[in-house]
Amino acid sequence: xxxxxxxxxxxxxxxxxxxxxxxxxxxxxxxxxxxxxxxxxxxxxxxxxxxxxxxxxxxxxxxxxxxxxxxxxxxxxxxxxxxxxxxxxxxxxxxxxxxxxxxxxxxxxxxxxxxxxxxxxxxxxxxxxxxxxxxxxxxxxxxxxxxxxxxxxxxxxxxxxxxxxxxxxxxxxxxxxxxxxxxxxxxxxxxxxxxxxxxxxxxxxxxxxxxxxxxxxxxxxxxxxxxxxxxxxxxxxxxxxxxxxxxxxxxxxxxxxxxxxxxxxxxxxxxxxxxxxxxxxxxxxxxxxxxxxxxxxxxxxxxxxxxxxxxxxxxxxxxxxxxxxxxxxxxxxxxxxxxxxxxxxxxxxxxxxxxxxxxxxxxxxxxxxxxxxxxxxxxxxxxxxxxxxxxxxxxxxxxxxxxxxxxxxxxxxxxxxxxxxxxxxxxxxxxxxxxxxxxxxxx
Amino acid sequence: xxxxxxxxxxxxxxxxxxxxxxxxxxxxxxxxxxxxxxxxxxxxxxxxxxxxxxxxxxxxxxxxxxxxxxxxxxxxxxxxxxxxxxxxxxxxxxxxxxxxxxxxxxxxxxxxxxxxxxxxxxxxxxxxxxxxxxxxxxxxxxxxxxxxxxxxxxxxxxxxxxxxxxxxxxxxxxxxxxxxxxxxxxxxxxxxxxxxxxxxxxxxxxxxxxxxxxxxxxxxxxxxxxxxxxxxxxxxxxxxxxxxxxxxxxxxxxxxxxxxxxxxxxxxxxxxxxxxxxxxxxxxxxxxxxxxxxxxxxxxxxxxxxxxxxxxxxxxxxxxxxxxxxxxxxxxxxxxxxxxxxxxxxxxxxxxxxxxxxxxxxxxxxxxxxxxxxxxxxxxxxxxxxxxxxxxxxxxxxxxxxxxxxxxxxxxxxxxxxxxxxxxxxxxxxxxxxxxxxxxxxx
Numbered sequence: 107x108x109x110x111x112x113x114x115x116x117x118x119x120x121x122x123x124x125x126x127x128x129x130x131x132x133x134x135x136x137x138x139x140x141x142x143x144x145x146x147x148x149x150x151x152x153x154x155x156x157x158x159x160x161x162x163x164x165x166x167x168x169x170x171x172x173x174x175x176x177x178x179x180x181x182x183x184x185x186x187x188x189x190x191x192x193x194x195x196x197x198x199x200x201x202x203x204x205x206x207x208x209x210x211x212x213x214x215x216x217x218x219x220x221x222x223x224x225x226x227x228x229x230x231x232x233x234x235x236x237x238x239x240x241x242x243x244x245x246x247x248x249x250x251x252x253x254x255x256x257x258x259x260x261x262x263x264x265x266x267x268x269x270x271x272x273x274x275x276x277x278x279x280x281x282x283x284x285x286x287x288x289x290x291x292x293x294x295x296x297x298x299x300x301x302x303x304x305x306x307x308x309x310x311x312x313x314x315x316x317x318x319x320x321x322x323x324x325x326x327x328x329x330x331x332x333x334x335x336x337x338x339x340x341x342x343x344x345x346x347x348x349x350x351x352x353x354x355x356x357x358x359x360x361x362x363x364x365x366x367x368x369x370x371x372x373x374x375x376x377x378x379x380x381x382x383x384x385x386x387x388x389x390x391x392x393x394x395x396x397x398x399x400x401x402x403x404x405x406x407x408x409x410x411x412x413x414x415x416x417x418x419x420x421x422x423x424x425x426x427x428x429x430x431x432x433x434x435x436x437x438x439x440x441x442x443x444x445x446x447x448x449x450x451x452x453x454x455x456x457x458x459x460x461x462x463x464x465x466x467x468x469x470x471x472x473x474x475x476x477x478x479x480x481x482x483x484x485x486x487x488x489x490x491x492x493x494x495x496x497x498x499x500x501x502x503x504x505x506x507x508x509x510x511x512x513x514x515x516x517x518x519x520x521x522x523x524x525x526x527x528x529x530x531x532x533x534x535x536x537x538x539x540x541x542x543x544x545x546x547x548x549x
Numbered sequence: 550x551x552x553x554x555x556x557x558x559x560x561x562x563x564x565x566x567x568x569x570x571x572x573x574x575x576x577x578x579x580x581x582x583x584x585x586x587x588x589x590x591x592x593x594x595x596x597x598x599x600x601x602x603x604x605x606x607x608x609x610x611x612x613x614x615x616x617x618x619x620x621x622x623x624x625x626x627x628x629x630x631x632x633x634x635x636x637x638x639x640x641x642x643x644x645x646x647x648x649x650x651x652x653x654x655x656x657x658x659x660x661x662x663x664x665x666x667x668x669x670x671x672x673x674x675x676x677x678x679x680x681x682x683x684x685x686x687x688x689x690x691x692x693x694x695x696x697x698x699x700x701x702x703x704x705x706x707x708x709x710x711x712x713x714x715x716x717x718x719x720x721x722x723x724x725x726x727x728x729x730x731x732x733x734x735x736x737x738x739x740x741x742x743x744x745x746x747x748x749x750x751x752x753x754x755x756x757x758x759x760x761x762x763x764x765x766x767x768x769x770x771x772x773x774x775x776x777x778x779x780x781x782x783x784x785x786x787x788x789x790x791x792x793x794x795x796x797x798x799x800x801x802x803x804x805x806x807x808x809x810x811x812x813x814x815x816x817x818x819x820x821x822x823x824x825x826x827x828x829x830x831x832x833x834x835x836x837x838x839x840x841x842x843x844x845x846x847x848x849x850x851x852x853x854x855x856x857x858x859x860x861x862x863x864x865x866x867x868x869x870x871x872x873x874x875x876x877x878x879x880x881x882x883x884x885x886x887x888x889x890x891x892x893x894x895x896x897x898x899x900x901x902x903x904x905x906x907x908x909x910x911x912x913x914x915x916x917x918x919x920x921x922x923x924x925x926x927x928x929x930x931x932x933x934x935x936x937x938x939x940x941x942x943x944x945x946x947x948x949x950x951x952x953x954x955x956x957x958x959x960x961x962x963x964x965x966x967x968x969x970x971x972x973x974x975x976x977x978x979x980x981x982x983x984x985x986x987x988x989x990x991x992x
Contacts, residue, residue, distance in 0.1 A: 171630070
């Protein structure tokens with residue numbers, strides 16, 4: 107295989123020391139999800155194109171599959187790679203409805219693919235970590251609270267990453283407010299307001315009032331903007347909304363839900379994860395019907411939301427039964443890759459080994475292997491030196507890999523086994539059948 | 550999303566209780582690999598088609614990607630999904646050679662795709678778990694021993710699966726024997742001998758002797774078959790080969806290597822994993838140059854090898870530097886999916902929860918949530934009942950999910966917290982701040 111190799115734009119790959127960080131993120135997420143009773147599943151990478159295309163605006167970004175030597179009638183023609191984990195999950199629920207227990211809590215950590223133009227935080231291949239709760243016919247609101255709590259707890263465990271802010275809102279609240287204001291097409295207003303994170307208030311006002319766009323009166327546009335610029339870290343947004351004097355049943359319903367959500371998250375707020383009711387958050391796509399979530403990395407808000415989701419009253423339907431759901435999806439690549447490229451995350455170890463067993467000479471390799479076996483029996487990740495170089499070179503071999511301990515088996519006249527902490531330089535006698543790495547106080 | 554859903558042939562998906570088994574397999578593999586100092590990486594799903602097609606016979610099975618609305622000049626045209634993890638790993642090594650430490654030990658658990666006709670044990674999408682050690686310019690033979698030991702240890706941990714047999718051989722031994730016999734084209738003979746697991750000795754002899762096929766004399770064919778039918782669980786194969794009276798330097802080299810390998814695996818042999826030197830094993834593909842591995846599930850030999858690999862003196866080359874490697878690849882889907890469909894593996898739990906906290910009524914949900922939080926703080930996976938049904942129904946809710954314990958918070962007049970083991974029916978008072986599930990002795 108003698109060929110030129112070049113990275114592919116939009117298909118990020120990590121060196122082992124950064125893959126270790128990604129793996130740690132995934133492990134912590136998974137541990138949190140399972141602690142809350144979420145079952146892990148994986149779905150196939152492909153879906154029929156008609157299923158992918160029914161999702162509207164993303165369809166143009168789908169990667170279609172074709173076998174190099176396929177005929178048209180092949181059973182794998184008309185397939186594309188999934189662009190998120192929600193579409194395949196909805197299909198999985200329908201396909202297995204008779205064999206699942208509802209409400210069904212699941213998590214799913216998998217890759218997804220989109221053929222869009224690569225840019226920072228946007229990839230053609232990326233890893234997502236999703237949690238959803240799906241019910242049959244009904245799904246009480248407390249599950250909205252549940253998924254938010256689980257994700258806030260999970261994000262809180264990622265204490266080696268910058269702080270994050272979960273922004274919450276409720277589509278009933280937004281739609282109710284707009285309907286109460288007499289706006290016919292709340293979706294259009296929502297899409298304009300959605301630009302508030304990138305455009306000035308004045309520019310968004312242009313979108314709301316211009317003929318052919320929002321077409322609102324100046325006053326109505328101002329009242330939209332007054333509403334959408336409300337934020338609060340507690341339930342004080344409720345009074346602020348009421349002070350705007352708009353009345354609608356849907357607005358009331360949304361206010362109650364959002365206040366319950368914000369209240370229920372207070373005990374989980376920390377320096378690591380803040381929670382803000384932000385009434386500008388709407389999520390562009392049409393299918394959310396209540397709670398909506400977005401998440402920003404503090405100081406890197408321009409990267410957009412790295413963890414988003416919400417309530418959809420119809421996650422899936424087979425015509426007779428409807429499956430409502432609520433979920434939230436963390437963009438693992440979208441979070442990590444920009445942090446790595448900006449040097450904002452410490453690399454992990456290049457190898458999992460805690461100990462390198464040195465080699466006195468090639469003939470005594472079985473002795474070094476026996477030490478390694480003994481250490482591994484107690485769960486200590488260990489490798490044996492590749493070649494019997496001088497000990498100084500073997501120590502540098504460990505240093506380059508970030509292995510903290512080098513073990514020296516007895517050689518010739520000298521006494522017994524010794525182990526060296528190459529960070530402190532301390533070297534002590536040790537017994538391979540009982541030694542364990544001391545608590546890491548040095549670094 | 551109201552559409553007909555049908556499973557796709559060749560793209561297996563698992564229910565949560567079987568995904569739990571697959572996850573357990575992957576976790577045990579990973580723990581073993583890391584214990585031996587193997588670093589985890591992931592590579593992108595796609596490779597340039599010319600890289601995939603340089604692998605000869607599998608090229609016809611490649612899935613090619615195309616964006617629904619792409620033009621020909623797009624940077625993601627000419628890409629296909631990888632059909633194994635070796636081709637992308639070789640490319641990753643070349644691409645990152647300057648940033649990796651050699652010998653580089655890596656494991657990789659990912660999906661791969663092949664457009665072949667689905668049949669039992671052959672899928673269009675499947676999960677592989679690979680370990681490889683790759684050197685720069687040189688890679689001593691002890692790494693062949695290392696990867697075999699690591700995989701045997703890993704397979705040994707899968708004690709909920711049927712026993713397996715690792716078959717080992719050495720291409721130098723085979724080629725040396727054939728060359729010593731005066732056979733010009735050892736590869737042709739090897740490919741004929743490869744059919745010994747499915748065809749009778751007499752039929753394979755036809756392949757070896759027929760004009761236009763092997764074209765050997767009857768006597769030479771018999772000597773090939775005498776050689777290829779040698780098997781031994783220890784190093785006694787060495788004497789058997791020597792007794793055949795063929796001499797060649799390569800044969801000697803292969804005998805020494807294979808004997809060392811078999812000897813070094815003796816201490817790892819168990820009821821779970823047997824090791825056999827089987828001189829019929831050659832691995833069809835051309836690039837192996839020494840040790841070769843295959844693995845059969847005992848009683849399901851017809852499924853073929855579920856874990857294969859070997860030594861390749863040129864895993865990758867950039868023209869000036871050559872990277873030799875030795876590796877072994879476990880077909881996770883290929884192992885598990887047939888076992889699941891035959892009912893030969895016990896399903897895992899449908900949910901990770903160990904405890905269901907019952908709900909007295911919807912108003913007291915915060916009390917049940919507080920119990921759950923308290924249990925989770927000690928790492929006990931817990932969920933709260935979805936609705937405040939009668940306790941009998943909540944117990945059946947737990948039963949259906951395989952949750953062993955139901956927790957009853959105080960309700961009304963009755964005293965304190967109680968927890969019920971629904972398998973034994975035993976119910977005892979319990980403190981949410983200190984209770985932990987008793988050791989599982991009942992089931």
